[in-house]
Each structure stands twice: as C-alpha cells, then as structure tokens.
Amino acid sequence: MILNTRRRRGLPVVRLVSLTTLLLVGIVLFVFGLRQLLSLGHPVTYHLNLVMDNEPNRQVLARRIAAEARKHGLVIELSETTYPSLESLKLVNTPNPIDVALVPEGVGRPEQFPNVRRVAALGIAPLHVLVRSELYESSAQSLAALRGKRINCGPTSSVTRVLARDLLQFSGLRSATVSDAGDYIDEAGSTQDLLARLDSIKSLPANERVQAIAALPDAALFLSTPPSLLARRLVAVAGYRMVSLPFVDAYTLDRLGLHDLQETPDVDVVDRSSIVATTVPSQLYSTDPPVPATQCRTVGTWLLLVAYAPSDPEAAVRLLEVIYDSPLAGVIQPPPLSDHVSRFESHRGTELYLRRRRPLMTPELMSHLGRLLGGLGAFVSGVLALYGFLRILQLRRFESYYGEVRRIIQVSRGLEDDPEAPPSLDARRAYLLDQLDNLKSEAIRDFEEGGLRGEGLLAGVIALVNDTRSSLVMENRISRPSSQDRDSGLSSEQPRT
Numbered sequence: 137m138i139l140n141t142r143r144r145r146g147l148p149v150v151r152l153v154s155l156t157t158l159l160l161v162g163i164v165l166f167v168f169g170l171r172q173l174l175s176l177g178h179p180v181t182y183h184l185n186l187v188m189d190n191e192p193n194r195q196v197l198a199r200r201i202a203a204e205a206r207k208h209g210l211v212i213e214l215s216e217t218t219y220p221s222l223e224s225l226k227l228v229n230t231p232n233p234i235d236v237a238l239v240p241e242g243v244g245r246p247e248q249f250p251n252v253r254r255v256a257a258l259g260i261a262p263l264h265v266l267v268r269s270e271l272y273e274s275s276a277q278s279l280a281a282l283r284g285k286r287i288n289c290g291p292t293s294s295v296t297r298v299l300a301r302d303l304l305q306f307s308g309l310r311s312a313t314v315s316d317a318g319d320y321i322d323e324a325g326s327t328q329d330l331l332a333r334l335d336s337i338k339s340l341p342a343n344e345r346v347q348a349i350a351a352l353p354d355a356a357l358f359l360s361t362p363p364s365l366l367a368r369r370l371v372a373v374a375g376y377r378m379v380s381l382p383f384v385d386a387y388t389l390d391r392l393g394l395h396d397l398q399e400t401p402d403v404d405v406v407d408r409s410s411i412v413a414t415t416v417p418s419q420l421y422s423t424d425p426p427v428p429a430t431q432c433r434t435v436g437t438w439l440l441l442v443a444y445a446p447s448d449p450e451a452a453v454r455l456l457e458v459i460y461d462s463p464l465a466g467v468i469q470p471p472p473l474s475d476h477v478s479r480f481e482s483h484r485g486t487e488l489y490l491r492r493r494r495p496l497m498t499p500e501l502m503s504h505l506g507r508l509l510g511g512l513g514a515f516v517s518g519v520l521a522l523y524g525f526l527r528i529l530q531l532r533r534f535e536s537y538y539g540e541v542r543r544i545i546q547v548s549r550g551l552e553d554d555p556e557a558p559p560s561l562d563a564r565r566a567y568l569l570d571q572l573d574n575l576k577s578e579a580i581r582d583f584e585e586g587g588l589r590g591e592g593l594l595a596g597v598i599a600l601v602n603d604t605r606s607s608l609v610m611e612n613r614i615s616r617p618s619s620q621d622r623d624s625g626l627s628s629e630q631p632r633t
Contacts, residue, residue: 182451183211184443186236187227190218190291190328191358192365194238194439197258197468201455204464210454212236218328220294222404225249228444235447236455240359242410242437243295246479253483255441255452256459257476258468262414262436263299264367265379267355272377275355279307279379283319285354291326295437300357302406303435306387327358327366334369349374361439363420371421378421378428384413384435410479411435438476443483452485453492537597540575541604544568548608565608572608576601 184205186198195218202212215234219227222244224237229249240261246252267275267282274281287304290296301311304320312318330352337348352374358366370376381387391409414436421427441459443452459470473490546552548568557564579597 180450181209181211182448182454183213184235184447184451184455185213185215185233186238187215187224187234188218189224189238190220190294190326191296191360192328192331193360195328196365197361198238200464200467201458204462205455205458208454208457208462210451210458212455218326220291220297220326222293222295222298225252225442228252228442231444234444235451236441236443239440239442240295240299240437241440241478242407243298244404244407249480251445252442252480253445253486254478254480255443255483255486256456256470256473257478258439258441258459258470259361260412260414260436261359261361261439262416262434263296263303263357263359264364264416265355265357265381265434266367266370266376267379269375269377271354272379275379277382279304279309279381282355283309284321286321286323288323288325288330288353288356288358290324290358292324294326296327296357296359297324298404299359299406299411299435299437303357303381303387307383323353325353327356327360330356331366331369334366334373337373359437362416368421371427376427377425378416378432380428380430380432381434384433387411387435388413407479411437438478440478440480442480443485445483447483447485449483449485449488452483453489456486456489537575537579538600541572541600544571544575545604545607569605569608572601572605 221239289300416432
C-alpha cells in the first residue's frame with residue numbers, strides 16, 4: 137500500500153512535466169512554422185555597396201554582377217566615383233558604406249588591410265604590355281628598348297602601377313625617384329582616361345588624328361581580364377602591338393620576397409608569391425596584323441572579390457550564388473573556391489556558402505562515421521551484454537520457488553528441521569501456511585518488478601503454492617478428527633457387560 141501510494145502521488149508530477157515539455161515544443165514549432173510561412177510571402181532582400189574601379193573591364197564586370205544580383209534578392213549599389221585598386225582596398229578596410237570591391241591581388245601586405253576578407257577569385261588578369269608598332273621588334277627582344285620613352289604604368293595607388301614599375305625594374309629600367317630622373321618618363325594616367333582619349337581620336341579629322349596619336353604614350357602597361365577593352369582600342373585606333381615577356385619564369389621564381397630589400401612597411405611592394413605566369417591567345421585583338429602574333433607570355437594576378445569583414449555573411453552568400461550559380465558563371469568561369477588560396481582570410485559568407493554546398497557524405501566523413509559506428513556498436517553490445525548478465529543475476533527462476541515449497545513440505549512432514557518453526561503441531565502448520573502466503577506474495581511482487589518473467593511461470597508458481605497449501609490444510613483436517621468422531625469412537629470401545 138505504501139508503494140502504490142507513492143506511485144499515485146508521483147504520477148501527476150511526471151505527467152505535468154511531460155505536458156509542459158510538449159507544450160513548449162509545440163509553441164516553438166508553431167512560431168518557427170509561422171515565421172517560415174511569412175518569409176515565403178516576403179523574401180529577404182540584402183544590400184551591398186560596391187566600389188567601382190577605374191579599369192574599364194572591371195567596371196563592365198561590376199555592372200553585370202549588380203544586374204544579376206537583383207534576381208537573387210541582392211541589391212548592389214555601385215559607387216558613382218571610380219577609384220584605383222589600392223584606394224578601393226583602403227575603402228573596404230575602413231568602416232564606411234563601402235562593402236565590396238573588385239581588385240587585383242599581389243601588392244601590399246595583408247597586415248595593411250586587417251578588415252579585408254576574400255569572398256571569391258574571379259580569374260587571372262594578365263598584365264598587358266602594348267607598345268607602338270615601330271617599337272615592337274626591339275621591345276620584343278628586351279624591354280630595355282623602352283629606355284627614354286613615355287610609359288603609362290597606370291594611376292597612382294593602383295596595383296597595376298606597382299606591378300608595372302617592379303616589372304620594368306626587373307628588366308633593367310629604373311623608375312624615377314626624388315634624386316634620379318629614371319630611365320623612362322612615367323605617365324600616371326588611368327586606363328579609363330586613356331580609353332576616353334582613344335574614343336575621342338576616332339572622331340577627329342585625319343590631320344588632327346595623327347597629332348593625337350603621337351601624343352599617346354609610347355607604351356602602356358595595365359592589368360585586365362582578356363579581352364581588354366583598352367587593348368582592343370590601342371590596337372584598332374593607334375596600331376599598338378602586344379609584347380611577350382621573355383623573363384616571366386625568372387620574374388615569378390622569387391616567391392619568398394627576396395627582391396624586397398627595404399624593410400619599410402609604408403612602401404607598397406609586389407608579393408611575387410601571388411604573381412603567376414599566364415598567356416594571352418594569339419590574334420585576340422587583331423587578325424591583320426595578328427595581335428598578338430603568337431601566344432603571348434606574360435605575368436598575371438588573381439582578380440579578387442573582397443569584402444569588409446563585418447559585412448552581412450548572408451549577403452556574401454547571395455553574392456557567391458550570383459558568381460557560381462547563375463548564368464553569369466559561364467561568363468566569368470571562376471575557379472572553385474577550394475582551389476584558390478589568397479593572402480586574405482576568407483569571409484564568413486564564403487565559409488557559410490562552402491558549408492551549405494558541401495556534400496552530406498564525403499569519403500572522409502564516411503571513414504570517420506564507419507569508425508564511430510563500429511566503436512559505438514561494440515560499446516552498446518558490451519553494455520547490453522553486461523546489463524543482461526546483471527538482469528539474469530537478479531531474475532528468480534522457477535526452481536527457486538520450487539525449492540522453497542519443497543522445504544515447507546519437508547518441514548510439515550517432519551523430514552527437515554526449521555529452527556524457527558514452533559514445536560506444537562497446530563502452530564507449526566499455521567507457521568508454514570504463512571510462509572506459503574508470503575512466498576506467493578513475493579512471487580507476485582517479483583513479477584511486477586521484472587524479476588520473474590513470463591505469465592505462465594507466475595501462474596505455475598501460484599498453482600504450486602495453492603496446491604501445497606491445500607495439502608497442508610487437508611492433512612490438518614485428517615490429523616484432527618471432529619468431536620462426534622471422538623465420541624463415537626469412545627462409545628464403540630466401551631467394554632461389554
């Protein structure tokens with residue numbers, strides 16, 4: 137009775153906890169489902185601000201990305217002012233409305249831009265070296281033929297300018313310094329301005345056109361994904377030719393930065409570990425005359441899509457969907473994200489995109505999962521075996537109850553001694569009947585607690601106890617005759633007179 141009372145008192149507490157848990161789970165699922173249904177009707181739109189580079193090809197690419205992004209719930213606002221690439225990196229690095237930029241890699245130290253993160257690489261931008269047609273033969277042998285000429289190395293604060301000046305320095309042409317005029321005249325014009333000059337030349341009269349072409353630089357070096365809009369104009373309007381660089385392998389071999397002997401962190405230097413050897417297909421810009429005449433070997437660097445570190449990772453994921461999962465991917469042909477290692481750390485949106493696109497079951501995961509399941513299976517099997525062994529030890533088999541009944545029968549017949557049994561016959565039998573009742577109660581309790589398995593086994597134990605009890609009661613009746621039997625027996629035994 138005490139056990140049953142405790143169970144009835146504990147039941148409402150367990151039921152209350154279960155109902156409370158179910159209620160909380162139901163509320164959470166209801167709120168989540170309602171939020172999902174509402175989001176279907178009102179898709180989230182993300183916003184990013186992209187700084188425009190002053191290189192024409194990168195401007196066209198930025199506009200294409202912005203146009204495609206609107207189809208993916210991403211609004212990209214393009215800056216009205218154009219900036220050179222190093223200035224773009226500084227804008228992305230500092231807290232301001234600018235979030236994203238398209239910049240060539242390879243110049244500057246990563247510690248200069250601690251808040252810049254790589255979103256994706258969009259391919260290699262080769263360095264185009266174009267010279268006037270009359271300088272082509274000599275320049276193809278060595279860039280030293282450009283000594284004393286006017287060379288456009290790109291705008292200040294740009295990756296193109298730093299790389300072009302370093303390349304010319306490697307070929308033996310010193311750049312101008314405060315105390316030295318240098319071996320060439322450096323024109324720091326942007327490719328956008330140079331392209332505008334070429335477009336204006338096409339509409340000039342013949343005599344003015346010749347003078348305008350003569351005012352152009354003798355050579356122009358710039359980074360651009362092929363086909364370059366500026367290279368196409370230089371060839372078509374002014375007859376420029378593209379020069380192949382014979383020292384590409386030697387230039388890119390120094391990947392440890394041993395050429396940088398100046399330990400001045402405020403000077404922008406080329407990180408040649410980010411510079412790669414590449415080629416421009418022959419006749420890309422003209423077939424008659426062929427420009428380039430053959431496959432043109434040159435150096436190049438990766439065009440990176442970088443973002444401000446704290447910018448929204450979901451917006452970066454949408455941007456990557458535009459790059460890799462839209463029709464624009466066939467135009468850009470970006471390399472897989474896992475194939476490119478940049479000096480900049482990956483953006484959180486890039487890592488999130490990779491996790492979402494990662495296959496559920498990879499060979500490495502399957503290997504780890506197999507070892508995990510094998511170890512877990514062995515552990516569970518051991519636990520179950522140990523539990524079964526302990527349960528077997530706790531189980532009371534039928535033989536134990538049979539032994540107890542046999543002992544009671546032997547004691548009742550005087551064939552076995554029981555120190556606790558009373559000496560008188562009536563008290564001994566009452567004592568044994570109580571033991572049988574206790575044995576039956578114990579069997580029922582063991583069955584309830586799991587120590588006695590099987591309804592048939594329980595019924596057999598109870599039947600054996602009941603039969604034994606009936607036998608003891610019958611023996612008691614036989615051994616104790618009634619008063620009438622005793623009287624009749626006495627009258628029959630009276631002597632006859």
